[in-house]
Amino acid sequence: MEVASRFITFQISHYCEKVRWALDRIGFPYVEECHLPPLHRLKTTPLGGSSVPVLVTETEIFKDSADILKYLDTVASAHLKLYPASPVLRHEVEALEAQFNHELGVFTRQWGYFYALQNRSVMQQLWCEGVPAWEKLLFPVLFPLTRYLVHSSYNVHRESALAAYRRTQQMFNVVSDRLSDGRRYLVGDCFSAADLAFASLSAPGIVPPEYGGRFPKLNQLPDEMVEQIQILRETVAGQYALRLYQEERYVQGV
Ligand SMILES: N[C@@H](CCC(=O)N[C@@H](CS)C(=O)NCC(=O)O)C(=O)O
Structure with a gap:
């Protein structure tokens, strides 16, 4: 069974929404953990980050929305890719x-x-x-x-x-x-x-x-x-x- 990744956010943040949209689109299993700023730092700092969004998969920790989208693209089905092949x-x-x-x-x-x-x-x-x-x-x-x-x-x-x-x-x-x-x-x-x-x-x-x-x-x-x-x-x-x-x-x- 696929384990859901942790997705650490501020619910309103548009950088978090950018990643949430990509996660939803490719059907990637995740559980969102929303926090009140600045309490998010209690979660992001031990993971080696600071800002949200952070995505924690079984094997990796991604701390930037652009890195997360690039990772998600590697596991997305061909018709849902976010980056062109060319x-x-x-x-x-x-x-x-x-x-x-x-x-x-x-x-x-x-x-x-x-x-x-x-x-x-x-x-x-x-x-x-x-x-x-x-x-x-x-x-x-x-x-x-x-x-x-x-x-x-x-x-x-x-x-x-x-x-x-x-x-x-x-x-x-x-x-x-x-x-x-x-x-x-x-x-x-x-x-x-x-x-x-x-x-x-x-x-x-x-x-x-x-x-x-x-x-x-x-x-x-x-x-x-x-x-x-x-x-x-x-x-x-x-x-x-x-x-x-x-x-x-x-x-x-x-
Ligand atoms: N480059 C980052 C920017 C993310 C960002 O600026 N996040 C803000 C929320 S909109 C944040 O976490 N601010 C609080 C902090 O830096 O501790 C990304 O694209 O993921």
């Missing part, structure tokens, strides 16, 4: 995925936290979803520290959030241009890690209803943020990410 196309997919990981995911997080952290009860729902009961109980004590850590480690303040939003718009423009020739996917003619990374790491900016983790409802968010979400949603790239969520998020394989 070296040229694979290189293109990997370059886009890296750009989305290092830029898009960072911008949408910086911008999203600026608004979401203003509402303690929304953050309580988001951060406490699925975590062990004792971590939930610690939320009131830990919240000021966690909010401080998020503000300082991701440099979250009004100016940086607005700059991150502009950078997100620029990345959406680049993706919209790429799609302007009518192609169905970012690279080649099938869904790949580039599409998956784009849609999942855009998620805070478009709030797709099919998101696999816990996300706020639009009416729980500040009006200014909702207006910015509507603008992103209406772009070609925003429509594309929403379509990927609708059509590809719950495609399941074995």
Whole structure:
């Protein structure tokens, strides 16, 4: 019998959603262990890591979403591969995925936290979803520290959030241009890690209803943020990410 791998996460994290989507898609057995930041470090540090997602299989420990996707691809059925067989196309997919990981995911997080952290009860729902009961109980004590850590480690303040939003718009423009020739996917003619990374790491900016983790409802968010979400949603790239969520998020394989 196949042993389920441990998948250590923050339920809301879009980097965790990126991996969750890939795990679901290829039908890889896993058990998700959600944690409240910074208590995740009690799990990730002994495994030699720091951030989430972390995937612990029977034989290996993966501490980065890009490494996890590459590993999952080695065990995926041929029709569910996330990286093309052609070296040229694979290189293109990997370059886009890296750009989305290092830029898009960072911008949408910086911008999203600026608004979401203003509402303690929304953050309580988001951060406490699925975590062990004792971590939930610690939320009131830990919240000021966690909010401080998020503000300082991701440099979250009004100016940086607005700059991150502009950078997100620029990345959406680049993706919209790429799609302007009518192609169905970012690279080649099938869904790949580039599409998956784009849609999942855009998620805070478009709030797709099919998101696999816990996300706020639009009416729980500040009006200014909702207006910015509507603008992103209406772009070609925003429509594309929403379509990927609708059509590809719950495609399941074995
Ligand atoms: N490069 C990493 C980035 C993951 C990442 O930034 N994770 C954040 C959550 S969105 C995190 O764990 N932050 C807390 C920490 O670093 O301890 C990946 O793609 O897996």
